[in-house]
Amino acid sequence: xxxxxxxxxxxxxxxxxxxxxxxxxxxxxxxxxxxxxxxxxxxxxxxxxxxxxxxxxxxxxxxxxxxxxxxxxxxxxxxxxxxxxxxxxxxxxxxxxxxxxxxxxxxxxxxxxxxxxxxxxxxxxxxxxxxxxxxxxxxxxxxxxxxxxxxxxxxxxxxxxxxxxxxxxxxxxxxxxxxxxxxxxxxxxxxxxxxxxxxxxxxxxxxxxxxxxxxxxxxxxxxxxxxxxxxxxxx
Amino acid sequence: xxxxxxxxxxxxxxxxxxxxxxxxxxxxxxxxxxxxxxxxxxxxxxxxxxxxxxxxxxxxxxxxxxxxxxxxxxxxxxxxxxxxxxxxxxxxxxxxxxxxxxxxxxxxxxxxxxxxxxxxxxxxxxxxxxxxxxxxxxxxxxxxxxxxxxxxxxxxxxxxxxxxxxxxxxxxxxxxxxxxxxxxxxxxxxxxxxxxxxxxxxxxxxxxxxxxxxxxxxxxxxxxxxxxxxxxxxxxxxxxxxxxxxxxxxxxxxxxxxxxxxxxxxxxxxxxxxxxxxxxx
Numbered sequence: 001x002x003x004x005x006x007x008x009x010x011x012x013x014x015x016x017x018x019x020x021x022x023x024x025x026x027x028x029x030x031x032x033x034x035x036x037x038x039x040x041x042x043x044x045x046x047x048x049x050x051x052x053x054x055x056x057x058x059x060x061x062x063x064x065x066x067x068x069x070x071x072x073x074x075x076x077x078x079x080x081x082x083x084x085x086x087x088x089x090x091x092x093x094x095x096x097x098x099x100x101x102x103x104x105x106x107x108x109x110x111x112x113x114x115x116x117x118x119x120x121x122x123x124x125x126x127x128x129x130x131x132x133x134x135x136x137x138x139x140x141x142x143x144x145x146x147x148x149x150x151x152x153x154x155x156x157x158x159x160x161x162x163x164x165x166x167x168x169x170x171x172x173x174x175x176x177x178x179x180x181x182x183x184x185x186x187x188x189x190x191x192x193x194x195x196x197x198x199x200x201x202x203x204x205x206x207x208x209x210x211x212x213x214x215x216x217x218x219x220x221x222x223x224x225x226x227x228x229x230x231x232x233x234x235x
Numbered sequence: 236x237x238x239x240x241x242x243x244x245x246x247x248x249x250x251x252x253x254x255x256x257x258x259x260x261x262x263x264x265x266x267x268x269x270x271x272x273x274x275x276x277x278x279x280x281x282x283x284x285x286x287x288x289x290x291x292x293x294x295x296x297x298x299x300x301x302x303x304x305x306x307x308x309x310x311x312x313x314x315x316x317x318x319x320x321x322x323x324x325x326x327x328x329x330x331x332x333x334x335x336x337x338x339x340x341x342x343x344x345x346x347x348x349x350x351x352x353x354x355x356x357x358x359x360x361x362x363x364x365x366x367x368x369x370x371x372x373x374x375x376x377x378x379x380x381x382x383x384x385x386x387x388x389x390x391x392x393x394x395x396x397x398x399x400x401x402x403x404x405x406x407x408x409x410x411x412x413x414x415x416x417x418x419x420x421x422x423x424x425x426x427x428x429x430x431x432x433x434x435x436x437x438x439x440x441x442x443x444x445x446x447x448x449x450x451x452x453x454x455x456x457x458x459x460x461x462x463x464x465x466x467x468x469x470x471x472x473x474x475x476x477x478x479x480x481x482x483x484x485x486x487x488x489x490x491x492x493x494x495x496x497x498x499x500x501x502x503x504x505x506x507x508x509x510x511x512x513x514x515x516x
Contacts (some may be wrong), residue, residue, distance in 0.1 A: 074408075081408040
């Protein structure tokens with residue numbers, strides 16, 4: 001579904017973070033990218049959604065090359081993005097945040113789909129509240145729901161568990177699994193938190209110094225895989 | 236009462252100019268020094284159209300369109316290439332303003348021109364005899380400002396625009412074409428300034444310095460009100476237009492300007508991020 005080949009990308013100053021990265025994400029799966037800080041997880045996410053330019057290699061979405069397209073065109077093609085730190089529109093209401101996610105996409109009926117609000121009841125409850133006044137966990141749910149409002153085919157999640165209490169992490173993980181199982185959405189998630197990966201991911205790709213060192217590793221039993229944890233996460 | 240009407244007159248026209256400046260700054264982080272020249276383009280288009288025999292009302296529409304088109308060209312030819320370099324945009328748009336002003340001088344000459352008042356006579360407003368044209372200016376400028384604010388805060392297009400202002404990268408990853416938004420807003424801002432210039436042209440001497448005369452109070456209004464909200468500049472415009480008219484009742488125009496600028500400097504010194512800043516978190 002998502003095919004990344006020989007991807008090179010970095011920052012405008014010239015520093016190359018990714019250099020020759022390969023990754024495949026099958027349709028309808030949740031793939032977690034695990035790795036230490038600074039190994040290129042966020043750069044990978046930002047490059048796939050188009051906020052960072054590629055300096056080499058290709059990104060294909062269902063066979064269609066997207067690496068030369070601007071971010072808004074990639075979004076229209078079905079790439080949804082939830083950035084690290086959530087970046088909800090803080091001065092907007094919860095409902096406005098969701099509406100932006102919806103109306104930014106062409107050809108969608110502007111009304112927020114009811115099933116989205118059923119999935120995240122807290123957002124329905126706080127619809128008229130300013131997004132900036134929500135807790136971290138609620139903002140994370142809002143950021144995910146905002147991306148889902150645009151009905152993406154591929155959802156990119158950058159450290160969705162960061163700074164969120166464990167019970168909420170479990171809750172979000174359960175919902176993600178439910179969405180993927182019912183809609184066939186594909187998810188690529190950069191994460192360091194095992195509680196998030198454990199319950200949701202189908203497989204794991206380990207990122208190390210800008211390369212995917214191993215992919216397709218089964219997510220079950222990753223906690224007891226001492227060798228890989230030591231190698232890629234220094235645990 | 237006359238004071239209120241005079242203030243409203245100045246307030247409403249200044250608001251149209253400021254609104255364009257605020258949206259352009261909010262969206263692209265560009266301080267548009269050429270904004271005053273779009274007022275000039277609007278006013279001089281009226282001069283050209285009416286002296287060619289066209290009606291003032293036709294000229295009002297054409298003036299706004301010509302200014303909007305000029306804005307689009309400036310965005311495409313100059314601003315789009317440099318809007319990531321803050322200081323350069325000030326210099327470049329200042330350069331654009333010089334070019335536009337000199338072009339106007341070359342075509343129309345350096346002296347002031349007048350436009351025939353399309354709506355002569357006075358009418359009674361709350362017991363005051365007030366020129367009908369001025370009432371129309373207040374009505375149209377005020378009405379347009381209200382429509383724009385409503386559009387910005389309660390339409391879907393306004394929501395998209397605010398999303399881009401709030402977080403450009405995030406908005407683009409949701410699917411919004413930020414470049415197109417930039418072009419449209421820059422053009423709309425220029426068109427509004429052109430409309431303001433065209434609308435008030437029968438009441439003033441249309442001369443090449445007109446733009447600067449509006450640009451400075453506009454920037455003062457924005458500095459006073461702060462750029463963090465869209466409500467701040469309204470208060471800024473109110474403060475500037477109110478104090479200008481109040482002091483103008485006793486002193487000459489030049490003295491008034493000096494005093495208003497000094498007052499503005501004082502307020503900016505006390506509230507460096509705008510008078511609304513303290514109420515925000």
